[in-house]
Amino acid sequence: MPAIRWKACLFLLFAFLWTRCVGNDFLGCGGYVRSDVDINYAQVGVKLYTKQGNLKYETECAPNNGYYFMPIYDKGQYIIKVSPPSGWSFDPEEVSVKIDGETDACSQGKDINFHFKGFAVIGKVVSIGSSSGPEGVTVSLHRGDALIQTTQTSADGSYVFTPLSSGKYTVVAAHPTWTLIKNKVTVEVADENGDAGASIVVGGYSLSGSVITDGQPTSGVNFILHSQDTLAAQPACTPGSPAGYENTLGLPAMCYVVSDATGSFTFGLVSPGVYMLAPYFHSSTTKYEVTPSKLEVVVSHNDLVLQQPFKVEGFSMSGRVTKSPGGKVIAGAKILLDKVRAAVTDENGLYYFENIQSGKHKIKITADKLEFEEVTVNINPKQPVVGDLSPLKYEVCFSVTVEKTASHSGPWTIKITGEGKAAQTLQTDVDGRGCIYLTPGSYSASVKLSQAADEAGMRFGPLEHLFSVTSDPIEELAFSQFLGEISGRISCLEECPTLTVSLQPAQGRSGAPRSVTAKDGTFSITEVVPGSYLLSVQKDDWCWKLKTVPVTVNTQNVEVSLEQVGYQLTLASSHETTLSYTTTTGASGTIVAQKGSTLVCMSGPGMYTLTPVGCHKFGSTQINWNTSSPNLVTLSATKHQLTGAVRATEVAPFTVEVQSGSKTVLGPLNPSPENPHLYVFELWVREGETITLTPSSPTNLYQYEPSSHTLTMPADCVLNTVTFQAERALFIHGKITPPVSGVTITVEGNGKVYTYTSDADGKYVAGPLDNSVQYSVSAEKRGYVMNALSEKGHFEAYKLAEIVVEVKDEDGAPLPGVLLSMSGGKSYRQNSLTENDGTIGFLSLTPGDYFLRPMMKEYMFDPASKMVSVAEGATIMITIRGSRVAYSVYGHTVSLSGEAETDVVVEAVGQGPECDQYQEEAMSDAQGSFRIRGLYPKCQYELRLKKGSGINLHVQRTLPSVRSVHADNKDVRDLKLIVLRPFNQMDVAAKVDTDPQHLSSLVAQLYREDLPDSPIQTIKLGLHPYFMLPPMTADKRTYFLRLESNLPSSQYQYSVSEVSFVADSAFKHLNLSFKPTLRSVDAEMSQGTVVGFATAIILVMLAFNYDKMGSLMEKVSHVMTTVTAPRIAQKSLSATSEVPSTESGRKRVKPRKV
Template identity: 75%
Template structure:
């Protein structure tokens, strides 16, 4: 049945007239954005005021201007997050508030709720600048006071470039006065007047210059009397406070004029006063009649900006040079290229004659360390002074000798080896070689003998080396390479094959140990291994596709060569099957049989050579009906079930035809018309083959579309086996509603609502529609709506009468003339009207239900500029105004995805693109990945290169440690960038908690532990029942730095025991915590309990006797009391928990229903 919702035409028009007098807000699902008004009690030009949206980190995301007619503004939001909305007026204008902090979550913030964010104008300003002499900029920190007459109105300090602002101010005449404790001013005041705009004080206040100071020392002591000359290549506008000219004996070597000079005082400090901003060269000058010293640095470039300059680098008076020679032996040849280190700090390299030198050395003892290839030197301590600057020759203490142990093939030993070294002086040394048998040692001068020291295992295995020993002498040069070689044996063998033997690879491995195996090729079944170290081995043929009598045979090489043999017994068939199945086979020689393939991998030995035809038999469809397998080239037979059988039916009282639509992914296939079951004439059956793990939606239907179905559809994910009778759909005749709109209007939205479900339909060009099929057991309400119209329901069910209102229709196109969808168009004006909506796919957007008046219209979309950027529109009653706007793209986007190491999407990861280079470093854009890990960063300029990276900061990406790669470079080049992939590595934040209860064993079964969080003290997060063990673990927790409570409770009767329930508090801020609780109940005294019961019983007896003698008076009152006690004591619901005896604590998760939030 149908219940029509509507009203009479006259009544609807009255309602519209009333509504049009109040503000209209855009629908919450049209666009997410922030809007409001700039308000002023005096007349100002609203179009001069801008509104800017910044991220929490201060990056500009969007900016817009206010409507000139009413101060309204609106800006779109493309991403949720923490933002700051700021008013951006002309300099000096004051507003309250200046900024508003916003946390955009799409639900509860002011912008998502459609609330206005307004800014109120408070006054104008006096703006000026304190500058440095000869410069357009000035210093920070100058105190500036504003006077009206003799009264100080405001005091402030200049900012970085010398600018100052006084605000808010009313009209009048003012005086600005500057002051500073150490600087002198060429002009320190200026007069200014404020009328109907800001007062401009200009740059009339001028600072004369700044102090440049430094210091000079000799070996850490202050040095007076050192001259410092200031040079400048540019003409300066004011003379600094210093001695003109240059000191006596000074020679100008820098080629630019000297301005003046100063001399360091008793504390080693020097100072230039009133130095104008600029770049200067500062040169130290210091000498005596007998000695000229080095002063470092010899010159220093200094840049004076708009502040005093204290030179951080101290000038130091230096010393003299020293030199020496490195030789191979005492009085021997020179060592060239040796590295000489002085006092572990200074480094020099010897020349071809072995000489080295150091400059600017101080007198005293010095340590010299020499480093040279193939030599070792002892550290030398020398005493140097200007009278003795030359060091005696330094020669090596030890020389390099190298050895090599050569092992061609080994059974168990390949290194390292131990070499014994005996000197003629009786000193014994051992050298351990590396794994390749090479090793070097540094030895002092002398004669030596060496031999390889064998381990007991190597000696027992028959390892022998030659020569037995080397004898050598070390004098003044390193010794190259002394070599020891190994003795080896041979293994020969034969392979017996079912057919002619092909070339086969034979592997020889050590029976024990991890030595590298050897291999050779058997030709016509014969093979051999030479140079085999004596020992135990395992011999095998590398032919896994054959079956062998013995796959591996043991071989022992001792003192003679060995002969072995191997025998083939068949061919190995390897089956890899997704399901257990049986395969029948026939061979090219006529043999036949069956094999069973287990789920997974199965190995079968086929004793006959030839070609096999394998045929799977079973309930599953495989890739091929038959599989060929050849013993001569035995490949892996893979049986992967591609599909499994699914069956179902449609049950109907009436005759079909019926179909079933199968939707998988984006593909839809139709089964049918369905056949009638042979067992039931009302049952229409279907079958379908589906891949394992594939999710499909089965939807019944009919070409006549006259039925409704229960269920309407059925979703199933295919398991690993066939599914029979998966669903039976029941078909019944459905309800259809036919209606129209007069006059005939197409595109009217018809909403049919029943049982909370809304079905939407649209009228055709003739104004007609048909709604259905619908459930005929439900009552429906039908409404009609179209922007710019009022719809009046008529008496005839499902029919409406339409009335048109005034409207503005905007068409937005791009530079190529194509429709531009998704453009945010904001329109405000009229009688408090405002609406912010997006253009449709055809580039149009309509503003309907408009009253006559002037409206301000502005298009907005990130990455685009528009022509015109804004427009005032005059709307007459009932008019339709068409507007065209052209958009040009000026920025582009980067699309990408954040995934885990295994490729799964990572959501809520904030990624930013930061501009690179001096021209682009101020640009920053960001976006957060969605549930699929996808992100889009908008607004990247073609002129810039960007660095794509993980965004950091307080509260941002706390769940992410880093990305791989850490950064990527992006350049849009007049088109969007696609498929930027970042691998996300998460931060591990799990915490484990263990606890122990100190109590008697008999009380453990009575205890239950409850875990609470501080903000949920009445709702336990977990409940743990203790069994027979005092130890238990809590379920894994998140280390969220919150406070938790662990509390014990007992079911011991308090009438028999006296105890308190312990509780322990902890903070979830580490990977593991251990907690201790104590439960010590005590038995109550029996006598005391009986005495108390006796007293209570005696009191009750007295009361009962009193009631008995006065029953007539107290009877009615007692009945009422009895009823009350009965109601109170009777439980509404009883939850009985059985006692559980267990050795293991039982953990019960406490489930709480959490209200879902829109994100």
């Protein structure tokens, strides 16, 4: 008896510790439907949808514990939805997962659970005489006197309250305008939903509209409602029809209403249905026609408002024209009515029209020197007289006379500005006369000069006319019609050379630029037209106090001063760095070079020696720059500094291993003088070089955080890239009793997991571990329960029961790859695939009931599921048979050239009414292969490229676009789809700015940013500075176009011209420059002359004494080589540097960069 109790406790302990066991040789999503109350789990389903809403798989929950599992055959975006009976509430209702095989919850074997929240009360608010009801009725749920929930009915009148516990509830409905015949119902919830039925009824809805005459509301119009159906209830209106009404519609007249003073009419409590509405309007003497004469209306489950009003369709009209409101009348004005009928005002300014129909009419008036606005008037029998009409604008005339025309004459532009009005302009004729129509008000007018006239010094008077427009035209306002010198001095830091001074019109003014020569620092510019100008000195390599001086010439001469403040140094640097400098005069200082181009003003003349300082290493340690020939200084970093440290709690001989192609070791490291426990290291690394830093010590008693650090050196310095924390490690010694080998020991702490394995004696050692972390130790082996003992790391082992499942096909052959999902016991579940022999074992089982379900796409199984009872230590054998019911399509996606096209999503869509709900899809792999599973033999499918947001963006179409597929009880193989990508070609044109004589020496080379030493294209320029690159792909990468020259560096000095661009458009145009300069050759000529003379003497001696002079020739040759080689090498290095090329092991000469 004690042994039985001990084993029972052991099983309970195992059930608590052994909570999950998930196979890792397949992909799937699983979890539980959880509930705090008893529910029938078998009624709850779980469905797997694609992001586009296509159902991929569905399953039911295990009836014993709510567990579910669904296999995943293709990675991608999915939605998992719980599918319970209507009204049951779950949290969440759906979960989105992006399955990538690594980082998502399904790939990591994590549960996706749905929690049952409660049942529901369902019901419907209906319209009288209908089985459906209105949307928007407020429905509240009460439990006793407590309000539980409030909602509104949906489109068919339905409502749902959820989640709810068991009990009695009252449903109460309310609406602000509708009449409810019954507004409450009582319902009870037990172990399922409570159904309130259709007990709440709406008594009907309002039907309303309006009637107008010429846009104005009309009262007293009758509206009769007809229907051929027997109504469930009488509407709220007067029964029958009005006196005198003749029913010609053939439908019974139910009732009628009369429009009120606002022209509105309303029928109340109208039940849903189809009705005919007829208008009827008459007086004692007149009967009016109302349109439409009848109107079919459909009343649904809502109030109906007729948007289009009914209209009453259907005398002499007169008016007067005056010069201003309330002013003198205008005789002889022509009146045009609706662009057809005409009249002329009499001496009293009156006009008349006969036989006018009610409605809106347009009136247009014309009169000499006056302008009228076309007006629209509303004429009806109650209002046949039009109010007084007055002009909108009056004519105002101007004249401009020119006494001295110079080179300018009319036409002229006059600017007219009124109070509170936008400015207007008037263009005169060539004689300077012009007129404009203006509205009444106060105005100012001035001649607006053109840019050319303004620059020519044209002036007019008066400057402006002030006038008022009242009720008469204005005959005429008249307008009736000075060169300078700019001189100056230039202050130079040294003796002023001959300089060019430029004068150009200021922005917004026209005119040609002018330039003069300044000698000894003085200049003068005469015959300057009045206006604003910009004055500058054409010397860009100098710094100026003001580079451009604004000058305004009006009525007197102008004097200007320009001052040089330094010399402009241009730096082109690959990185931001600091340079110290010294000069021949003893001055010194520092300057900062920004990444890219930097302009620095050097305050004094002479030779500057520049020395880069900082965390970058450049090609040269010093650069000379002279203000007399200020060349571009180029800085190109070759290496960058990287620093780090090891921080330890005790002193030890630490080292850092650097792995980058080859392995080097830094150290032993010296402790920092400020902190003896901090060991700092530094090294110089080339850009793009990937290195791994690993700390270590001779004794393996330390652990490091992090254990190593890998980085790719960026294009800049990296300071304090990592600090390794070194501490003495922890070791855990443990044992399995009785001894069991192969037990997996898992040590977890601080989010990290370490695994070890017991040896034949059941022992293990875990470490080194972080001694500052609390660790938990667990042990597991299939078929065993591991009971943790009191001593940490020690376990006692017990063997458990098992279920062995064998799966066979229709012919009795083993069926491998079938996914078997088993759950039960105390939160136990396992999902595994059958082996090649069709079997799988579920080990380490505690006693209890287990639910088994086989799953494999394209197969049905018998039994489809099975509940298995497992006793203590038992071995149970189960056989399942599978029948294939669907098949697969195998194919390839290739390009036109036959190469594999990857990541192409292909779908198979069922055709016909019985199969159009079926859709399957797959994505091509790295070999272009794809497999679409689950095609039914009864269906014809269309195989095509899948369309949708974010899908197949790299594919334009396939050939063929659609293929018909029928899986006739077998797989379809070897289908091929040719994939066509979108057109993405780019053209690049370039121009070289250089002396034509140098074109033949140039070649243009195209490089890609990630391959800077391997040209993609090489173009020889020939005799023309323009060239085109071969078509290239617009791949959004960065490229460099670089000029190379074969001009001898001993004779010419030049630098490489290079331009970068991004391949992101259909066309780009680039500009390059090549400006070589001749070197000074006096010194070389003097040395060459001496060497040449000596060589000639030796050759003559050799010719006559060849045998005797042989040995002497060798000695002389040796001396000559020794003397001249350093000089030649020195000159060559000053012009160029050789860098290795990736092509054929040769060296390519590049312009010097430092």
